[in-house]
Amino acid sequence: MGKEKLGSGRFQKDEMLEVEITDIGNDGEGIGKVDGYALFIKDAVIGDRVRAKIMKSKKNYAYAHLEEVLEPSPFRQQARCPIARQCGGCQIQNMTYERQLKFKQDKVRNNIVRIGGFDGEYVDSIMEPIMGMDDPWRYRNKAQYPIGADREGNPVAGFYAGRTHSIIPVSDCRIGVVENEMILEIVLEHMRQFHVSAYNEGTGHGLVRHVLIRKGFESGQIMVCLVINYGKRNPNSGRDFGKGREYIPGQERLIEKLEKVPGMTSISVSINNENTNVIMGTEIHTLWGEPVIRDTLNGLEFEISPLSFYQVNPAQTKKLYGQAIKYADLSGKETVWDLYCGIGTITLSMAKTAGHVYGVEIIPEAIEDAKENAKRNGIENATFMCGKAEVVLPEFYEKAAGGDASDKDALHPDVIVVDPPRKGCDSKCLETMLKMQPERIVYVSCDSATLARDLRILCDGGYKLKAVRPCDMFPWSGHVESCVRLERVSNRKADSYVKLNVKMEEYYRIKDAEGGEADG
The missing domain is CATH 2.40.50.1070 (OB fold (Dihydrolipoamide Acetyltransferase, E2P))
Known part of the structure; x- marks a missing residue:
């Protein structure tokens, strides 16, 4: 149906097509192809055969509206929420939870391979199973x-x-x-x-x-x-x-x-x-x-104000932070930097088994909350700094390298933990991390595409990817968190500083070529 339009590489708006859904997009939308022309269809489930209407046509792909499910997928289920299709919150409530977990595991793996340029077999050998929920309902606080x-x-x-x-x-x-x-x-x-x-x-x-x-x-x-x-x-x-x-x-x-x-x-x-x-x-x-x-x-009491950042899924946060602590491999003597620390949830959790921890956060109210949370829990080995990680970290490094810092151990920490927003780490922040040469880097990510980009930069700078574990923080949505461990394998300072922006540009080029929007 409609194949006469394929010569120009696109279909016309409102054109109807029948297509089998063979893949899943970044946001959980179904993907099918007609003679190599890709259709992105929201609410279609992998394994469905559907009738869809073209809504927006591009040269190599189109967005289409699901009109009818002709043959339902074995992974299709009835959405529990009656307005799941209209609401923008739960994109994949009509997909079984077990298939969602596989989709998210594959999403992290494939982004690391495709965008990060890592060997697929190696990634498979170090990747741990996704941490799912026993009961994926009523989880948001x-x-x-x-x-x-x-x-x-x-x-x-x-x-x-x-x-x-x-x-x-x-x-x-x-x-x-x-x-x-x-x-x-x-x-x-x-x-x-x-x-x-x-x-x-x-x-x-x-x-x-x-x-x-x-x-x-x-x-x-x-x-x-x-x-x-x-x-x-x-x-x-x-x-x-x-x-x-x-x-x-x-x-x-x-x-x-x-x-x-x-x-x-x-x-x-x-x-x-x-x-x-x-x-x-x-x-x-x-x-x-x-x-x-x-x-x-994690055994710590936190005060939460209306403006505080606090993970919305407590059950999965315990698993995610527990994995980050495990990857940090602390013995009680280490110096740790926690960048993008929020109200200090990861920082203070690691302070219990570290020598000294430093937290950095741009939101002043969050830093004040972090300091109060440290006092409330009797933690004295935590220092919090307010500002952008890409500004605070380089300034501290320059002062410490010049002899103007009270704690020289912080200049070359044992562990750096990062939990950045969706846009990933700033290039200046990555550059300073490589200069500081921590033994281990623990990267907590809410976007596996920018994670993959940053992992490539860090590994080019002397680190090796050692472990990856996804965590389903947001069931029924297309989002997935990840926790990654990197270890330093080279004493050389990264010779790739000048390539940082080049690699970021390459990330956006890949995303654009795929027809997706680059996050952040």
Whole structure:
């Protein structure tokens, strides 16, 4: 069907094709080919035979919409969530969990081979099985619900549809905690009763933008933070009541309802008046209870504020961090650097079996949380620095190399741990890591494509890839975390510094050639 279009290398929009799904894309979409022309089809499962409509056609590939499953795959299942196809959160809920784990294991392996240029047989020999979940539901300890209005003007909460800012109403997300539904119902009912407006991205008017909910899985403590567009555009805002300020009409009544939710510990507002996709504002006001909640991870107690970075899947975080500690191979004497340290979860976990640990993080509030978490847990062998890893690390190295540093051991640490954002490590950070020549590097990654790129750079600089283990931190999505161990095998300083940017450019070239978007 439609083969007459193949001469130009593309199909026409709205053209219908029948295709067998033989592969899986980076985000879990099904991939099929018609005479060598690739179709990327969201919601199609490997092994399906489907009818699909061309939505966007390129020279060598096209994006298509799944119209009908003609022959279902043995790996296809009924999605538990009724709006899984519309919602952008769970891309592969219609694929069996066992097949998801294989997809994610293969994704990490193939990116390391293809983008990193490592030998496939060698990678297979050092790669450990993915760490999956026994029960991959209700695992998220954090949810951020956008608030909008339906056609009748009634407030709604939910999640954005994939690649849009259209809100799909969600009453109960199956990967979130059960308390979320109760809290959202209280907030929405209060907005209806007191005529509280939802924020409108188009006009910039309206009060309530998002509802943030966090829960400590060990402590049971719950936090609610309402993100509001507070100020000149909202005539009801700014009225004083009692000892506080009324940020939301009927605020006292809302607090009375929310504080009855079992485990409620903290109720606050975050002021965000900017026209931006950033959810949280930096100005936080506690309305009731504590400014933070507490939770326990790896035997350590952490305070979590509305702005704190804290892994959203506690059960898998224990496994992932446990693997990182295992790969660090600490005996109690080592000097360790933890770059992109957040509130110090990995740093403080390693401090228990290291000589001294250094944590670096760009967010000032996270560094303050990390310092307080160290005090709370009686850890005295941890030093935290605020700034970009690619700035702090080179500055420290230059001072230490010039004799201007109190701790010379930090100049050549035993272990460097990195847990960067999706864009991976900055080239300056990688260059300084190679200059510091740690015995071991432990790389925790949330994007296996940028991980592969950085591994190639580090191995060209004198390291050998020794172990890789994926971890399914986000079941039902296409994302996968990884933990990698590298060991120094050469005393030479990397002769590839000048090649760092070249390799990063090559990564983006590969991603572009595959028809995917380069993360970060």
